[in-house]
Amino acid sequence: MLNAISYLLSATLRMGTPIAYTALGGMTSERSGVNNIGLEGIMTAAAFGAAVGSYLFQNAWMGVVFAILIGIAISAVHSLVCITWGGTQAVSSMALVLLSTGISGVGLKALFGRQGNSPEVPSLPTTTPLEGIPVIGEFLSQQSPFVYLLLLCLLITWFLFRHTRLGLRLITVGENPKAAETAGLNVHRLRYFGVIYSGILGGLGGAMLSIGSMNMFQEGMVAGRGYLALGAVTMGRWNTWGVFGSAMFFGFFSALQLYLQSIQVPVPTEFIQMIPYVATVIVLALSAGKSNAGIAAGGKPYTKFVQQR
Amino acid sequence: MATKAIGKPRFKPDRKKLQETGLSLLITLISLVAALIVGAIVIWAFGSNPFEAYGALWRGAFGTGIAFTVTLGKAVPVMLTGLAVAIAFRCSVFNIGAEGQLLMGAMAAALVGAYVNLPMVLHLPLTILASMAAGMFWAFFPAVLKLRGNVSVVISTIMFNYIAQYLVQYLILGPFKGPGESPATATIAETAQLPDILPKPYVLNLGFVLALLAVVGTYILLNRTSMGYEMRAVGFNASAAHTNGIDVGRNMFLALLISGALAGLGGGIEVTGSLNKIVNNFSANYGFNGIPVALMAHNNPFAIIFSALLIGAMRSGSSMMQSSAGISQNMIDVLQGLIIVFLCSEHVIRYYIKHRIGGKKHA
Known part of the structure; x- marks a missing residue:
């Protein structure tokens, strides 16, 4: 029993951490008014980048830098298209997913001459000094x-929104960019910050998959975590x-x-693998109505290129 | 109110409309060329020769008569998922779930095709209808969640993609595993297989004609019925539509269901036309490819024929590109991603065309 609990706790941390990084980033971006449903793409490319960095320098920390x-x-591409040029955010983010999966596939073949997965690369060691x-x-x-x-990123994000002027401004440009601009805030710059912040955290989330919990990049290893x-x-x-x-x-x-x-357990594996996705749907359905109001100006471009409605 | 759009005399030359069509076409071409250029840089950066790669892609897709018919065949599923994405888009719904709906459609077709005994005149239509119903069924849940709970269609359809993927995998490997070692269902009965429309060695089946019919059907639905009129009104300006008494939620609901049926049909044609059974992981992004197909066509059903051919060509040429130029097949995903990025920047291209070029004219 104790074994099961310890296993579950440990596995929850391992499986939840990449999602949490990416989700905290996604939240920051969405609060500033830019949705990015392509977090999956950021994670994929970052997981690949982490493996490449770790392989090139034979040092896992360089992998983390690469991933970031x-x-x-x-996320800079996403910002340019969606913030400056006023593109549809959902569409641009789907492009990021295609681009990222594509680039990691092309890169695997070009850099390692393989398909499916990278060779083994150095991974980050576990924190043995805490023993x-x-x-x-x-x-x-x-x-x-x-x-x-x-934990550090969590605290930083919390502090950002709870105690800093920057956080307050991010929220303002997400809720009412026009008012924010009237008050002298630079809407675009703040939104860029939100999206890039999300890129950094998403990069960390992706890096954990390839060089944190494993020691290689595999195609499809993100498996919908960005969407979760x-x-x-x-x-x-x-x-x-x-x-x-x-x-x-x-x-x-x-x-x-x-x-x-x-x-x-005597249940087909496929049904067990479905659990996180089914759980998401159920939870969203249950929490529906009240919570889905979202960010007031979320998803709406604010530029001269698009007529404001 | 809604029926006003019907029966009005059309075809009076409308200059503004023509200009708009030309501009859309120009934007698509600019995006395509820009994507190919950036793609070439990517290929070059990864150490291959872009001309060689594009040459192989072209030869693989159009090099021979047979290759061309393969390209036409590959365009069929993406034409249908493109239509699916487009019709939802026209009503402001972003259906990312075409992949899952296509899978469910394919599954239904494989089951009805293999386990029902009927003469062909009944069996084939029944199989096709089953695939559409299954696709619609898979779109039903996200549609209800949107209607009743305002759950984001984007998130729910993505989740249903994964659920469909595992469900189909279970059915293929478990209860409906066909004879033999390979992870696939039983081959469907001959009475459920779409006949070829070209003599051998060319490979093209009736599915291509069905896809073209679906294009015409979607056009009629969108532009010649009151239902389509309401959907477009919602897509154009939801709050204005609401003010005019159009039920926004109901239209989005219907648009998603029709979208699901089209994607399901894509899966059904793939099974009855070329695969004749479901192999594990057969889809390989047909659903996601629908997004660039719809975007390149600016959600116009007839234009989708051409954008689907383009993506179909990429799909059929990619293996030649991999084998002879040494660049991974995944390059076509990169190209599609780039095309979407540039199309997404449509506003800025439009702005500069209108203000710079248009502005000079005034001066």
């Missing part, structure tokens, strides 16, 4: 550094703790799926 840079690059802590030391030491880095993160943003009602909790909730269902597979 790629996350920034992709000395009594009772929970063993548990803590088995976690990836990404888990602790997530998107669901977590809605479910958490654009609130830092809510979004974090929802992401971990999805992480729990993924962990449950792993656990049920490992104890070989």
